[in-house]
Amino acid sequence: xxxxxxxxxxxxxxxxxxxxxxxxxxxxxxxxxxxxxxxxxxxxxxxxxxxxxxxxxxxxxxxxxxxxxxxxxxxxxxxxxxxxxxxxxxxxxxxxxxxxxxxxxxxxxxxxxxxxxxxxxxxxxxxxxxxxxxxxxxxxxxxxxxxxxxxxxxxxxxxxxxxxx
Amino acid sequence: xxxxxxxxxxxxxxxxxxxxxxxxxxxxxxxxxxxxxxxxxxxxxxxxxxxxxxxxxxxxxxxxxxxxxxxxxxxxxxxxxxxxxxxxxxxxxxxxxxxxxxxxxxxxxxxxxxxxxxxxxxxxxxxxxxxxxxxxxxxxxxxxxxxxxxxxxxxxxxxxxxxxxxxxxxxxxxxxxxxxxxxxxxxxxxxxxxxxxxxxxxxxxxxxxxxxxxxxxxxxxxxxxxxxxxxxxxxxxxxxxxxxxxxxxxxxxxxxxxxxxxxxxxxxxxxxxxxxxxxxxxxxxxxxxxxxxxxxxxxxxxxxxxxxxxxxxxxxxxxx
Numbered sequence: 001x002x003x004x005x006x007x008x009x010x011x012x013x014x015x016x017x018x019x020x021x022x023x024x025x026x027x028x029x030x031x032x033x034x035x036x037x038x039x040x041x042x043x044x045x046x047x048x049x050x051x052x053x054x055x056x057x058x059x060x061x062x063x064x065x066x067x068x069x070x071x072x073x074x075x076x077x078x079x080x081x082x083x084x085x086x087x088x089x090x091x092x093x094x095x096x097x098x099x100x101x102x103x104x105x106x107x108x109x110x111x112x113x114x115x116x117x118x119x120x121x122x123x124x125x126x127x128x129x130x131x132x133x134x135x136x137x138x139x140x141x142x143x144x145x146x147x148x149x150x151x152x153x154x155x156x157x158x159x160x161x162x163x164x165x
Numbered sequence: 166x167x168x169x170x171x172x173x174x175x176x177x178x179x180x181x182x183x184x185x186x187x188x189x190x191x192x193x194x195x196x197x198x199x200x201x202x203x204x205x206x207x208x209x210x211x212x213x214x215x216x217x218x219x220x221x222x223x224x225x226x227x228x229x230x231x232x233x234x235x236x237x238x239x240x241x242x243x244x245x246x247x248x249x250x251x252x253x254x255x256x257x258x259x260x261x262x263x264x265x266x267x268x269x270x271x272x273x274x275x276x277x278x279x280x281x282x283x284x285x286x287x288x289x290x291x292x293x294x295x296x297x298x299x300x301x302x303x304x305x306x307x308x309x310x311x312x313x314x315x316x317x318x319x320x321x322x323x324x325x326x327x328x329x330x331x332x333x334x335x336x337x338x339x340x341x342x343x344x345x346x347x348x349x350x351x352x353x354x355x356x357x358x359x360x361x362x363x364x365x366x367x368x369x370x371x372x373x374x375x376x377x378x379x380x381x382x383x384x385x386x387x388x389x390x391x392x393x394x395x396x397x398x399x400x401x402x403x404x405x406x407x408x409x410x411x412x413x414x415x416x417x418x419x420x421x422x423x424x425x426x427x428x429x430x431x432x433x434x435x436x437x438x439x440x441x442x443x444x445x446x447x448x449x450x451x452x453x454x455x456x457x458x459x460x461x462x463x464x465x466x467x468x469x470x471x472x473x474x475x476x477x478x479x480x481x482x483x484x485x
């Protein structure tokens with residue numbers, strides 16, 4: 001176990017610059033709008049500051065941030081105020097012959113939250129299911145089920161190329 | 166590339182550079198030490214007129230690569246008195262909570278959150294200005310300079326001042342307001358300022374942004390020439406001691422790991438000594454304290470993620 005010290009501004013800036021895009025994309029999947037996403041991103045990095053954890057590698061650092069961001073979003077979404085607001089901000093189902101990134105993103109946002117982290121880690125970050133299972137502390141079979149169910153929900157919006165994944 | 170439709174969807178949600186800068190700015194304001202690379206003996210009033218005040222409870226500072234105004238390596242002799250992770254986490258959590266609360270402070274009020282023994286978070290009274298011309302005029306009325314030259318393509322984003330506590334305000338201009346009890350276990354003491362505090366400028370800042378989201382940040386604060394400064398540098402960066410007319414020291418630092426790659430720091434010393442009071446003091450009683458400090462210098466920090474040394478120097482040379 002490494003020495004645990006509060007991080008300096010320089011430490012945080014360097015880590016932030018390495019991983020802000022990853023954390024932001026994941027948080028956006030949950031929070032669905034820029035402002036709540038920014039809250040979640042900031043909270044995630046503030047938790048990193050408070051944690052003082054020493055990472056074994058850049059990958060370890062990234063994995064910690066992904067899991068923390070995911071948990072942060074789920075906690076933020078639990079608040080009653082947030083749940084009330086969400087009712088009005090749910091993406092509307094639309095019919096489009098050729099889905100644009102916007103439409104695909106809307107489909108991702110509309111997925112149940114339990115699928116989102118695994119989906120993002122598998123398809124965007126390229127993590128194997130076993131690694132996702134280890135990170136999220138879930139059985140590998142659960143992760144594979146979540147991915148299969150998410151794919152089924154997305155299939156109307158994905159092209160043939162993405163169906164093959 | 167496989168999965169390109171899903172990847173394109175997530176990519177379409179990426180934050181802009183301006184969004185990233187804004188988030189990072191918010192995050193760094195939570196850091197329990199002055200946001201700037203300086204390590205002055207007092208906290209600074211920063212862009213949101215928030216100051217994080219640490220007394221005996223100091224936080225860890227950078228572990229290496231520190232240099233002084235003259236580019237000489239110095240050691241970090243600040244102690245790291247907190248070795249209890251739980252205490253540290255509590256203080257940092259409370260700092261976040263307090264910051265969120267005192268961000269709501271009106272500009273003409275002083276709010277002091279005593280979040281831990283000898284540790285306070287203070288919203289210094291402030292005033293923002295809608296245009297750089299208005300800010301420059303206000304600074305000129307207090308004999309403080311503002312650059313006449315600003316780089317083309319950059320638009321004014323925000324700017325303002327925070328105030329020090331003058332003797333007049335300390336003695337006659339503080340109207341106590343009811344304390345606010347918070348759900349987090351610490352109170353916030355509040356005062357309204359009834360004097361024209363905005364003339365008592367302790368610190369000013371201005372932020373400019375171009376159409377690509379590049380940022381130019383200008384800050385200046387009062388200090389004493391005896392303050393021991395150190396600046397963080399990176400192994401891949403560079404620094405250069407410079408000369409700026411009317412300034413006693415100037416140091417340019419390029420640091421790719423920093424939010425602002427280019428940083429021009431300079432200091433004007435030998436100014437008429439000004440005795441002012443702190444809004445805060447690392448004492449046990451959470452009250453406004455009147456510890457006089459004397460200031461005889463102005464410290465400037467001009468930074469940008471895109472404008473290099475020459476551009477920053479040009480701005481610095483246009484101070485008037």
